[in-house]
Amino acid sequence: MTSVDDLFKKPGIPSGSLKRKLEVPDAQEAYKATKVSSGSSPNGNHSNGATVEDENDDDVEAGPELPPDEDDDEEGRFFGTGMTKDTAEALDYIDQQEEETYEPEKIDSVWLRRLITGFEKKVNKNAELRARYEGDPAKFMDSEADLDAEIKSWSLLSEHPELYVEFAESGSVSNLIGLLAHENTDIAIGAIEIISELLDEDVQAEQEQWDALVAALLDADLLELLMSNLKRLDEENESDRSGVYHSLAVLENLASQQSVAEKIGQEKVLLWLCNRIKEPERPLGQNKQYAAEVLQVLLQNSQPIRKRLATDLDGVDLFLRLLAAYRKRDPPKDSHEEEYSENVFDALTCVVDEQEGKSKFVEAEGVELCLIMLKEGTKNICQRALRVLDHAVAGQGSASAAVCEKVVEAAGLKTIFSLFMKRSDSATVEHVLGMFSSLLRLLPGDSAARIRTLSKFTEKQYEKTSKLIELRKEYARRIAVVDKDIRKEQSTLPDDEIEQRAAEWLSRRLDGGLFSLQTIDIILAWLVAEDQVVKAKVAESLGDDGTQQIKSSLEDQKNGLEDGNAEDEDTREMLDTLMTFL
Incomplete structure (x- = not known):
């Protein structure tokens, strides 16, 4: 799978030709314009209004009148250095300060306690003013702005994961999580962004530090508040759309650890992700693609989640309906839709690894859809459909055998053996060989399906063999x-x-x-x-x-x-x- 940094780039900045530029006047041209009078030209020729007397008057100078001597102006405001004595002293003071070496602020436990104290004061003050002046927002807006700025100050903590354990043991974790329910969605989104930064995979945190922070966040009811907050965000609004994106980033970072994936893979999370990926969009947006990726990460890292999605949410049928749109076409190259379709294929592959998923795959006519993709789809779609079939027939048990029988029943042998005889890449060959092995192992010895499979290896003078x-x-x-x-x-x-x-x-x-x-x-x-x-x-x-x-x-x-x-x-x-x- 493509890496996450490349998948989720911010929208491109408009080109310079579309952006209004600040027009800075040319000082040299302005000076020339004032020096040349209306009665002269830069070439030394007279203008239409020039007279002979003008030409013979050697005492007349072109250009504006020279400024008076600096001594003529008592305050020295306009000429000479162009600034007052107080201004000059102020600039000298600034220059002296810039020459001095400042030590950067030390980020340690003392800094963290100071940050915690300031943060709690801002939270309490805002809550108090909101309660007192509920009907007069003007009286608590300043405290809201202060709180928003204070939330952003937590960003520095992500550069110092050695403080995670101490932060996790403080009450500020609950205060930060509590802001997800703040009446002002901008405050809630700001808190989500900070949590996303603290959990980001680029943070150089030890496993113990990361585990301590995650445990504190989950104990503070992160998931419940995160899901409640997602319900009130409107992605038509740019700020809310950003909030959804960072919420998905939080879920992805939590899902990346197998021990945590099962904790967060509750039905509410799975249901929201499934509903999000099936919302129609044209063109397909970044958040829909990201939701598919988070779902795939959860399924990949947890067997119970795979079983839950197959049995409780009918996820196999959902994935097949979403992928049916690509049975004869590829999504646009290098687009969010391309990554989205790949994630849905990968998610389906994860689910059909389980016996419950295999059974649902047969019921939802997944074998037939994949065979259509093998015959009519593009090269990319064909490879992904073949991978799904390989995983579906693999394994042991009655569910795997049922998929094998359905492949033969749906006239899939001709399609698969045709792929085998073509000049194919190593991945295609590997999946076809995997299917052959599963068919020979799982099809009953005296069944018609097994006899038909064996006959494929013997036909045309054993060319496949x-x-x-x-x-x-x-x-x-x-x-x-x-x-x-x-x-x-x-x-x-x-x-x-x-x-x-x-x-x-x-x-x-x-x-x-x-x-x-x-x-x-x-x-x-x-x-x-x-x-x-x-x-x-x-x-x-x-x-x-x-x-x-x-x-x-x-x-x-x-x-x-x-x-x-x-x-x-x-x-x-x-x-x-x-x-x-x-």
């Missing part, structure tokens, strides 16, 4: 190059550093195509178990030890599984069964 074997050889070559480089590095390192870099080397092997290679080996193992012709082709293309290479790959995958995990135990049993056929 032959391509699988060629792909395996290609990925094996890539991995061999990576492994050679890794062994070379390992030969020069001590044992403890080899252990430390194990994750890095695994990542490099995955980048080289390890996952696709392992998926192909599982597919070939299933085909060998079903058809002896495939076993002969493997031996013919990969050598007499071809099946042994596949068996070693399955053994490596088995060794990488975790003990005690139910899904991994099922996978281990499947791998053991496949190895018996090899």
Whole structure:
């Protein structure tokens, strides 16, 4: 996903040609205009009104009369230096002060306590004046302006996260959160902006400091007041639109931590986000796009939220209806709508990872919509629809099997195998291989859907199987190059550093195509178990030890599984069964 700093840029500033410029007069031209009299020209020629007497009068000077000597003006106000004695002394004093070195204000606990005290006084004063002069706003407007300025002063705290714990333990957190319910929405928006700054991902806070602040904010009922405030903001108003944006920023920053995501993923938040992303807009605005992004972050970081969205809010059907608009077209390039559609696709992908989401996906005809996108959509939409299908058929259980059966029933095999035979990028190949693996694993052994799937690998003289074997050889070559480089590095390192870099080397092997290679080996193992012709082709293309290479790959995958995990135990049993056929 595109980064957040690039996604949410402020509106561009109008170009200079559209902005009125201040016209500054040219001092030199003004001086020339006064020096040349109405009876002369800059070229030395006489004007129409010049006389001979003028020409012969050597005592006459052009231009304005010279100023009198400075001594002629008792106060010296207009000539000479052009300023009074008091003004000159004042400027001299300023110059002296500028030459002195000032130490910047020290930001520490003392500063924080002073800020807290001043803030609480402003809050209390404004509340008192509002209560006393409820019907006369003029009498509390000054205190409101002071309070607004005091709120902005908290911005400096975001540069000093070492004070977060102390701030969290003070009563000012409750006072700051309480301002979200202030009658003046500008005050509420100002408080939201400060909270957004304090939680921003760019703040260099330690986890302990961040956790302390978040706990204090949530204890002060941040979510409830934030959601209540969102209901009264009107995005037709620029200031209110900014308030919605910063509210979404607060939710995003909280959702980025998995431990907090589940706390804030309450039904009110999810419902508001779902309602916001389905509001029609032309052109699609930044806040709608941001709401989709926040929703996607929440779903990505929390399994309970994914299940809640699927079962309680019917989110799968909502996502499919929103994405149906792109089944034959791409959103405008580099627009908020493009990012919005990507976030909705990602959100749907997260939800169909869960069994509840898979069931809703089948009910809402999500398989059919994705297959239409594969056949009629643009390259970008096709790739995203394929990714959704890959996640929907993956996993274990009856819901995953139901998606696989629906793919075959909806005539999806022809579409998917056509994609496989085309020259495609690595991401497309990876998703297609993932779907093949899921279909072979989950479709019942004697079902018509499984027989139709197997027949696709055998038709046209096993051309799909032959391509699988060629792909395996290609990925094996890539991995061999990576492994050679890794062994070379390992030969020069001590044992403890080899252990430390194990994750890095695994990542490099995955980048080289390890996952696709392992998926192909599982597919070939299933085909060998079903058809002896495939076993002969493997031996013919990969050598007499071809099946042994596949068996070693399955053994490596088995060794990488975790003990005690139910899904991994099922996978281990499947791998053991496949190895018996090899």
